[in-house]
Amino acid sequence: MYNLKVVIIGAGIGGLTTGIAMRQAGYQVEIYDRAQELRPAGAGISLWSNGVKVLNRLGLGEKLAAIGGEMNAMEYRSHSDESLSYVDLRPLFEQVGQRPYPVARTDLQTMLLNAFGPKHVHLGMPCVGVEQDDHTATAIFENGDRMSGDLVIGADGIHSAVRADVVGHCVNRRYARYVNWNGLVKADPELCEKDLWVLYVGDSKRASMMPVGGDRFYFFFGAPMAEGTQVDPAHRQDELAKIFQGWPAPVQKLIEALDPEQTNRLEIGDIDPLDHLVKGRVALLGDSAHATTPTLGQGGCQAIEDAVVLTRYLTTTNIGVADALKRYEAARKDRTADLVMKARKRTSTIYGYVPEATEQWYADLKQEPPEAVINALAKVILAGPMG
Numbered sequence: 001m002y003n004l005k006v007v008i009i010g011a012g013i014g015g016l017t018t019g020i021a022m023r024q025a026g027y028q029v030e031i032y033d034r035a036q037e038l039r040p041a042g043a044g045i046s047l048w049s050n051g052v053k054v055l056n057r058l059g060l061g062e063k064l065a066a067i068g069g070e071m072n073a074m075e076y077r078s079h080s081d082e083s084l085s086y087v088d089l090r091p092l093f094e095q096v097g098q099r100p101y102p103v104a105r106t107d108l109q110t111m112l113l114n115a116f117g118p119k120h121v122h123l124g125m126p127c128v129g130v131e132q133d134d135h136t137a138t139a140i141f142e143n144g145d146r147m148s149g150d151l152v153i154g155a156d157g158i159h160s161a162v163r164a165d166v167v168g169h170c171v172n173r174r175y176a177r178y179v180n181w182n183g184l185v186k187a188d189p190e191l192c193e194k195d196l197w198v199l200y201v202g203d204s205k206r207a208s209m210m211p212v213g214g215d216r217f218y219f220f221f222g223a224p225m226a227e228g229t230q231v232d233p234a235h236r237q238d239e240l241a242k243i244f245q246g247w248p249a250p251v252q253k254l255i256e257a258l259d260p261e262q263t264n265r266l267e268i269g270d271i272d273p274l275d276h277l278v279k280g281r282v283a284l285l286g287d288s289a290h291a292t293t294p295t296l297g298q299g300g301c302q303a304i305e306d307a308v309v310l311t312r313y314l315t316t317t318n319i320g321v322a323d324a325l326k327r328y329e330a331a332r333k334d335r336t337a338d339l340v341m342k343a344r345k346r347t348s349t350i351y352g353y354v355p356e357a358t359e360q361w362y363a364d365l366k367q368e369p370p371e372a373v374i375n376a377l378a379k380v381i382l383a384g385p386m387g
């Protein structure tokens, strides 16, 4: 189909990537976001090769490589500083044809926003619902404005306002029973080797660092916690020092090095897989369709995959918009549901839902051959739309 007018709700990774793909297809695209200023919710993100391949296809490969960190290996270490497993990731790059890129989220957002064109992103526009008839779909905004197009895409994240209209009921986030702290620090060999992704694990908690562009490490911590706890930014360093007391020297140095005011503290959740990702001329995309816990590092990559698959069906079929959206749903529903459920299972193992299973996992890490890790990662990557 040609000359479509597309209304996208949400200027996150999913909305912006979709905007870029659809603009390249010759469609007229406007994006609306409720935020007054676009600020990503976390500090860093690891874009695995399946996400990178899509961005390559959209012509962003060189720009992404320029902001990406060079991550060549991953290592699990115990909280008593024993190496549990070390995997050289380069055979993975050979197998799948593209390295992954850990990046700072602000760098990624700036890259995507500039590629799409900031003047077509309208801020301060909270969407409150959608309507449609046989010819158009309309987004309705809090201020009473209405924007119509051939289709509306709800790329408005885990607490999506578009989702209830598509699935017919409210879907709430499910708390995953742990808190994630994340931020950026200057790269320092005393913290971690510059091309290594290190994960310290123990006591159902973890602390991790990986390289991103600009000679920095993206770090994150995770620990089980009851829902609803809040800690002021000024006290986050003290909180981490207490939770990770006695952990190895690099973890202590990381806690000393981080800027507590710039350290995000997030309660992590996901949503149950949905029966429908589309209704007529309205499609859900990214976290609004399949928010997942970040234990596989695939949420953002799946949003990026959604963007190119949805665009492909709109551009390669001509029965109609609703038909193309159905094909998008059929292509994406099982893949994304499968990853949500796998990440959920991994979350339970990492964060000690069943403490014996977590202890067993620590023991298994020592036995797992690197090829098995590479093959598992390759399987997820190669099942993406770019192969």
Ligand SMILES: Cc1cc2nc3c(=O)[nH]c(=O)nc-3n(C[C@H](O)[C@H](O)[C@H](O)COP(=O)(O)OP(=O)(O)OC[C@H]3O[C@@H](n4cnc5c(N)ncnc54)[C@H](O)[C@@H]3O)c2cc1C
Pocket: 009, 010, 011, 012, 013, 014, 015, 032, 033, 034, 035, 042, 044, 045, 046, 047, 048, 125, 126, 127, 128, 155, 156, 157, 158, 159, 160, 161, 180, 182, 266, 268, 285, 286, 287, 288, 292, 294, 296, 297, 298, 299, 300, 301, 302, 303
């Ligand atoms: C701690 C953490 C670590 C992660 N690590 C990784 C990783 O390593 N690799 C990976 O691939 N993924 C990772 N993810 C997942 C990834 O961040 C998400 O899957 C991704 O950001 C989803 O993008 P999105 O565009 O769908 O949604 P979002 O990024 O949530 O964007 C939604 C946008 O919609 C706007 N919006 C919301 N409601 C409305 C409304 N009513 N009206 C208008 N606008 C609205 C918001 O302001 C926002 O800009 C991680 C997630 C977390 C929490």
